[in-house]
Amino acid sequence: MKKPNFPTSRSFSLEPNASAGSPSALSPYVDNGTDIFTTERYHDIEFARKEWTHMWRKTWSLAGLASDIPNTGDYFKYDVGPESFIVVRTGSGDHDISAFYNVCHHRGNRLIFDDFGSVDKFVCAFHLWSWNIDGSLLNIQDRETFREEVVCDNPPLTEVRCEIWQGLVFINMDPDAAPLLEFLDVLPEHLAPFNIADMTIIKDLQTEWPCNWKIAHDAFVEVYHVQSVHPEILPFLNDYQVQWDLYANGMSRMLLKFGEVSPHFEDQEAVNEGLKALLDEAGVDPEAYSGEPDGVRKAIQQGKREKARRLGLDYSAFTDNQLTDDWNYSIFPNVTFNAHPEGLLIQRFRPHARDPQKSVYDLMVLIHPVDDPKYRVPAYMGVEDDVAISGKVRPERRHIAYGEEGLGMVISQDAVMMGHMQQGVQSHGYAGARYSEQEQQLRHWHLELARYMNGEK
Ligand code: FES
Ligand SMILES: [Fe+2]
Structure with missing residues (x-):
């Protein structure tokens, strides 16, 4: 030609x-x-x-594949720039997937280190604070030693937007962002x-x-x-x-x-x-x-x-x-x-x-x-x-x-x-x-x- x-x-x-x-x-x-x-x-x-x-x-940013977290409690880690995120399956529905900053509210330790894993709760390795997989606080170790004002909000894991299209999991750090499907x-x-x-x-x-x-x-x-x-x-x-x-x-x-x-x-x-x-x-x-x-x-x-x-x-x-x-x-x-x-x-x-x-x-x-x-x-x-x-x-x-x-x-x-x-x-x-x-x-x-x-x- x-x-x-x-x-x-x-x-x-x-x-x-x-x-x-x-x-x-x-x-x-x-x-x-x-x-x-x-x-x-x-x-x-x-x-x-x-x-x-x-x-x-x-x-919006492509974090990973829904197929990598088929069971409740399965998670994968998504690192981008200076941040790290936990993407976790919270239930059996197609859209029961949540994403959180991968950080402990106590003194800022990372919560997970592996690319993939499965848990029934997230436990910080430093002083054992823990969270349920839906991000709600489960336990503050030796809570009686904290003055109540420090922990009275029972801090949940900090959540980010998470939406799924065709089995692809996207996250967005902006709570006011337009929905993923509109963005695409x-x-x-x-x-x-x-x-x-x-x-x-x-x-x-x-x-x-x-x-x-x-x-x-x-x-x-x-x-x-x-x-x-x-x-x-x-x-x-x-x-x-x-x-x-x-x-x-x-x-x-x-x-x-x-x-x-x-x-x-x-x-x-x-x-x-x-x-x-x-x-x-x-x-x-x-x-x-x-x-x-x-x-x-x-x-x-x-x-x-x-x-x-x-x-x-x-x-x-x-x-x-x-x-x-x-x-x-x-x-x-x-x-x-x-x-x-x-x-x-x-x-x-x-x-x-x-x-x-x-x-x-x-x-x-x-x-x-x-x-x-x-x-x-x-x-x-x-x-x-x-x-x-x-x-x-x-x-x-x-x-x-x-x-x-x-x-x-x-x-x-x-x-x-x-x-x-x-x-x-x-x-x-x-x-x-x-x-x-x-x-x-x-x-x-x-x-x-x-x-x-x-x-x-
Ligand atoms: S840094 Fe996580 S429990 Fe202390
Ligand atoms: Fe090329």
Whole structure:
């Protein structure tokens, strides 16, 4: 394919006939201007402090998975920036989950230390104050030795907002925040066919990166760098003809065509090995495929429908394009989703507790389990061949060092850039980011951050 003209609408449309406002439709262009963004956001401690009070303390943030706390008393810990939270199941209903600051009211000890656990009460290890799982005070050890004024309020654990969407648990430190579903804007409608609530986690990885959380985040909200950083995927990913859509509250997405040769790739004639591998994964014999390269995406879509029928999976809610393409969402402020019919790859970028030049990167892969020993998760989900995909075993969370193996080829290639970027953005010779329209999601995102920083939000 010859590189197509960049459209005057400033985005390609992958489904031009989709009715306006439907999940596949290209949304109206949002003119976010042409400003260059300042760089202290990536390194300055004062910026980080203000970002915490102005943005982080007001926004919804993905804490974890409801499926990790199936029984009453099960909890997980969610650390973000300088704070730590306990998310605990308080009953058997879908929404019986509460979240508290992970701190003891006596002298400020942390209450829990493990990522996951199960309790019938929270007991502080320092002087044994304890709380019920609903956060109410259970006991103050040697209470008779306190003057009544000190403890007369029987302090409950300090609660934060906690809401659940599709089995994903979000928290918000702002008691006055709009409800989660409102915050997520169009995403719940768009992602409904993927049925995330029925997915199961098969990969869970955490690592510390030598860069501000936004440097890491920004690298996953554009595919402009694919031609240089990930040339291996050009044979089967169209990284140029992309649909970008910008939504309310800093949310956005890009729709990426898999199964199509990139205009940046030299050989446009052959049904290359990458396309063949995708055909194969879709259950289409690549040697029997006699069409042109530009027919492969359609063939994969048909193959996947057939395969779903064989495996007893219901793909009726998906459009053809959703079967091949990466529905790639940016969930403000710090999460990206790569949604595919087979599953969901979640990336989360967390600020470091003290150092704005470091961050925590989380990678989670969720899939719809398939009860067939021969079933393989497509390569683009980034899971190793030996990963159990039955959905019956919750994988252990792996903590890996920067540079250590486990992220998969593509994300490892991105990770290499992070340290260099962190240094470069602090150079006197650098004035700030100049975004192309291929990076319009980033401009949209940083303008939303600016609204928090200047007090508009
Ligand atoms: S710090 Fe928790 S009981 Fe004293
Ligand atoms: Fe990348």
